Amino acid sequence: MNTLTPSEYLPEKNSDTTRLTRNFRAEKFDFWSFFFSGLTGLATLFILGILATILLNIIVNGWSAISWHFVSTIPKKDFFDANTTGVLPMIVGTSFRVIVMTIFVIPVGVITAIYLTEYASHTSILTRIIRAAVNNLAGVPSIVFGLFGLGFFINFIGKNMDDLLHHPNAVWGQPALIWASLTLAVMTLPVVIVATEESLKAIPPGLREASLALGATKLETILKIVLPQALPGIMTGGILAVSRAAGEVAPILFTGVAYYMASLPAHLSDQFMDLGYHIFVLSTQSPNIEQTRPILYATVLVLLMLTFALNIVAILIRARVRKKLRALG
Amino acid sequence: MAETLIAPTPVNAVPTASSLIEIENVSLYYGATKALKNISVKLEEKLVTAFIGPSGCGKSTLLRCLNRMNDLIDNVRIEGSMKIGGHDIYAADVDVIELRKRVGMVFQKSNPFPKSIYENVAYGLRLHGVKAKSDLDARIEESLRNSALWDEVKDRLHSSALGLSGGQQQRLCIARAIAIKPDIILMDEPASALDPIATARVEDLILDLKKEFTIVIVTHNMQQAARISDQTAFFYLGGLIEFGATGKIFTNPAQKRTEDYVSGRFG
Numbered sequence: 001m002n003t004l005t006p007s008e009y010l011p012e013k014n015s016d017t018t019r020l021t022r023n024f025r026a027e028k029f030d031f032w033s034f035f036f037s038g039l040t041g042l043a044t045l046f047i048l049g050i051l052a053t054i055l056l057n058i059i060v061n062g063w064s065a066i067s068w069h070f071v072s073t074i075p076k077k078d079f080f081d082a083n084t085t086g087v088l089p090m091i092v093g094t095s096f097r098v099i100v101m102t103i104f105v106i107p108v109g110v111i112t113a114i115y116l117t118e119y120a121s122h123t124s125i126l127t128r129i130i131r132a133a134v135n136n137l138a139g140v141p142s143i144v145f146g147l148f149g150l151g152f153f154i155n156f157i158g159k160n161m162d163d164l165l166h167h168p169n170a171v172w173g174q175p176a177l178i179w180a181s182l183t184l185a186v187m188t189l190p191v192v193i194v195a196t197e198e199s200l201k202a203i204p205p206g207l208r209e210a211s212l213a214l215g216a217t218k219l220e221t222i223l224k225i226v227l228p229q230a231l232p233g234i235m236t237g238g239i240l241a242v243s244r245a246a247g248e249v250a251p252i253l254f255t256g257v258a259y260y261m262a263s264l265p266a267h268l269s270d271q272f273m274d275l276g277y278h279i280f281v282l283s284t285q286s287p288n289i290e291q292t293r294p295i296l297y298a299t300v301l302v303l304l305m306l307t308f309a310l311n312i313v314a315i316l317i318r319a320r321v322r323k324k325l326r327a328l329g
Numbered sequence: 330m331a332e333t334l335i336a337p338t339p340v341n342a343v344p345t346a347s348s349l350i351e352i353e354n355v356s357l358y359y360g361a362t363k364a365l366k367n368i369s370v371k372l373e374e375k376l377v378t379a380f381i382g383p384s385g386c387g388k389s390t391l392l393r394c395l396n397r398m399n400d401l402i403d404n405v406r407i408e409g410s411m412k413i414g415g416h417d418i419y420a421a422d423v424d425v426i427e428l429r430k431r432v433g434m435v436f437q438k439s440n441p442f443p444k445s446i447y448e449n450v451a452y453g454l455r456l457h458g459v460k461a462k463s464d465l466d467a468r469i470e471e472s473l474r475n476s477a478l479w480d481e482v483k484d485r486l487h488s489s490a491l492g493l494s495g496g497q498q499q500r501l502c503i504a505r506a507i508a509i510k511p512d513i514i515l516m517d518e519p520a521s522a523l524d525p526i527a528t529a530r531v532e533d534l535i536l537d538l539k540k541e542f543t544i545v546i547v548t549h550n551m552q553q554a555a556r557i558s559d560q561t562a563f564f565y566l567g568g569l570i571e572f573g574a575t576g577k578i579f580t581n582p583a584q585k586r587t588e589d590y591v592s593g594r595f596g
Contacts (some may be wrong), residue, residue, distance in 0.1 A: 121403060206440035210502070213396060214453035214509065215430035224452070225442060325443060326489070 041107040058304065060068055062297035070298060077260050078284070080292045093177075093265050093272030094306060096248050097256070100181035100186065100268070106184070106238055109192025110227075116193070117200040118222055138190035140249040149183030149255035150175075171269050178268040180256030187251055188241035195240060199233020200226065227324065235318040239311055246307040275303040341398065347545055349374040350395065350513070356408035357390060357399070364390050366568045367409070372560070377535060377544045377559035379575065380592070381551060386564040388547045392515050395545065396432040397425050413513070430457055433506035437518040439498035441490035441505070446473075446482050449490045449501055453509040467506055475541075476504035477534050496527025503534060514538065516546040520553065532557050551591055555579050563587045 065082065073086025112134075120127040158173035165171075172178075182235060203226055211221040249257075258271040265272040279299050286292035342463065348371035351356050357365035365387045372378050380388035390399065398416065399405045418428055441449050450469045461464055469486075473479040478500045482493070490501055499519060506514055516535070520528040528550075535544060535557050548554050554561055561578040563571045563586075571578060571587045582588045589595050 033466045123403075203441065206436060206438055207442060209398065209401075209436065210440045210442065210505075211452070212401070213398060213429055213434040213436075213506065214456060216452075216456050217426060220456060229443060 034166070039185060055115060055304075058297060058301050061294070062299075062301035065298035066301060067234065070295075071302060074155050074262070074264065077262075079260070080286045080288065080295070082295050083290060085295055087275065087278065087299055089261060089264055089273040090278045090299070091302065091306060093257075094246060094275045094303070095310070096265060096272060097177055097181045097184065097252065098242055098310060100177065101184040101245055102238060102242060104182060105185040105192050105241055106234070109189050109237065109241075110196050110234055112189075113193045113196035113200060114222060114227075117197050118218070118226070133148040134190050134193050135188050137186075138194075140187075141188060142248055143253070145183055145187045145251040146254045148186070149179055149251060153179040153182050174269075175254065175256045175258075175271055176269045177265050177272050180252040180272070183251045183255045184245045184248060187243050191241045191244060192234075192237040193200040195237025196234050199230040199236070202233070203229045221265070232322050232325070235314060235321065239314040239318070242310050243307060246310060247276050247303065249274070249280060252277065274300060275306065279303065282290050345393040349414060350374060350545075351410075351412040351415075352391070353410045353412075355385075355391070355394065355411055357394065357408075358406045358591050359402070364567050366566075368569045370562055370569055370572050372543065372545065374543050375539060375541075377539050377546060377557055378560045378562065379554035380545065380547045380564060381549075381554050382564035382570075383595070384549075388562075389517055391564070392517055392545060392547050393481045395513070395515055396429050396434055398434065400425065402585040430509055430515045431511050432515060433509065433511035434515045435499070435502050435506050435517070435519045437521055439495060439522070441493070441498050441501050442556050443489065443491055445487045446490045446493070446501060447486040450505050450508045453505055457509050460526075472504040472508035473501075475538070476500045476505055477506055477530065477537070494527070496523050496530060499523060499527070499531060499584045501533060503531075503538075507538065511542065513543045513545065516544065518547055518549060521549060528553070551579075551593075559594065563590060565590070 070086055071091065072088055073084075074088050075085045079085040085132060112130075116127060116130060120130070154173060154175060158170075158176070158179065161172040162170055207225055207229070208221055211225045212218070216224070252274060256271055257274045257277045259273075261271060261273055279296065282292055282296045286296075349370040352368055352372075353371045355365060355368045356363060360478050367378065368387075368391060380392060387436050393399050394407065394411060395413070395418075395437055399407070413428075413432065417423070423525060442452060444452070447469060454465055454468055459468060470479060470483075473482060478497060481497060482501075485492075490498065493501060499522075503514075503519070519535075520531045523531065532553060537543060539559075546554075546558065558575045560573065561575045562569055563578060563582075563584075565586055571582055571584045573583075578587060579591050582591065
């Protein structure tokens, strides 16, 4: 048996190799390439700078005014005094309205997205109208949602509920936690719909086909194959909705927020105090600005931390779901 | 060269009075485009039938008519009659779920669910009413054994199916399809994304499954059609050009176009 030595089957060493390598070397300084990479870096630094300035300013000025007493006290009506004030009702109110909103917006948003991606014909006029409506909803100013909430939820639904339930005084036909939450839910609906749609579209059509070919109905396929896969994406939509809603003031202005309440909200028909609105009150209604400034900073810091905490919780749950999906499903 | 192409078990492809699958004068339209043109063919029980032809000839489309997967596409219109076991599968009172339970399918791209190996096979069983753990365990082991996968996965039934190799995933898809005991298994280029060794294993499996199931396979690989099928149907531009015993189609086709295609002159 003949064996070949490497020198026999390898091509001869090419004397041109050195010339080739030399040609790959950049011969002159590329100014535009340098300029644009520098520009993109600067833009990024600029954004980071703005964020750092805001956060540092708030933390430095607000941290010293935060104490256990501050976050656990229900203040007296005069809440501008740094020694006696607290933000417990605002923390409870903001958390409460965000959680109630999530309970409403996720199911409605997810079901709408399922209809749009799984059931509706992609070319039909109805689908296009729904899509356009969803996009336009995302562009409506938040104060308009507030007015809508007042007109639709309180004056229409709430008033009619009172009539039907024979309440002598207004119970539902007035600003309340539930109406503020529903108004926020309407406002954040597009966020959840779009995020869910994207995650549904990302699921390979092959999985749906495999399920259907095994004799599953469309509903079984959606419930058992499609939705579990889309769960992380749906949760991303939820996180975005929470982030957007936590700091919003305009939609709750007419629909549920109170200037002052002596007790925590206990019922969905109660009004509530809110961190964002309280920040507005502190910065515009204070009789003594110098005295109020530290608590204003502290309240802003509490709002930031609350939004952050709500996000972290949602992100941790999503990470767990992802891990479970990857491991088993 | 031609000798090696003859199928292992040449059969008499003359249709009997009661063929399992009877396709009669079927035409299919995507909107205004006629994708299948007056196809008539009868497929026998417990044989492997290969659909061959160049891309876009309608062979996959016809395959997907048999379990009504084309129902999922908008604007599809089907004419003619398609019977399985004597029943018109496009009759108004047909339960598509029951049809798909009897006519399983394996796809070109292996598509295991992102679940455990066990859950992949259990999925179809649960859909069709197998609930008890002991029944599930037994049926899952049986299907994994029948798809020649059991020895490779028995120690990791509860780990993700996505961790399997491409060939193993495709055999898992076959296990999933046979678990619910269909009469017919449709295979849409089941080995086209696999390496030669994995392909050989899938082909062995198909020959094995033939004892129990009627198999219709779409393939681009002519050697594969010759190796595993008993009957071959050659499609071209939406029409059925020739249908007959695989040995005859590959060695002595009646039509010039069939000969040109199987000898590699076009397509």
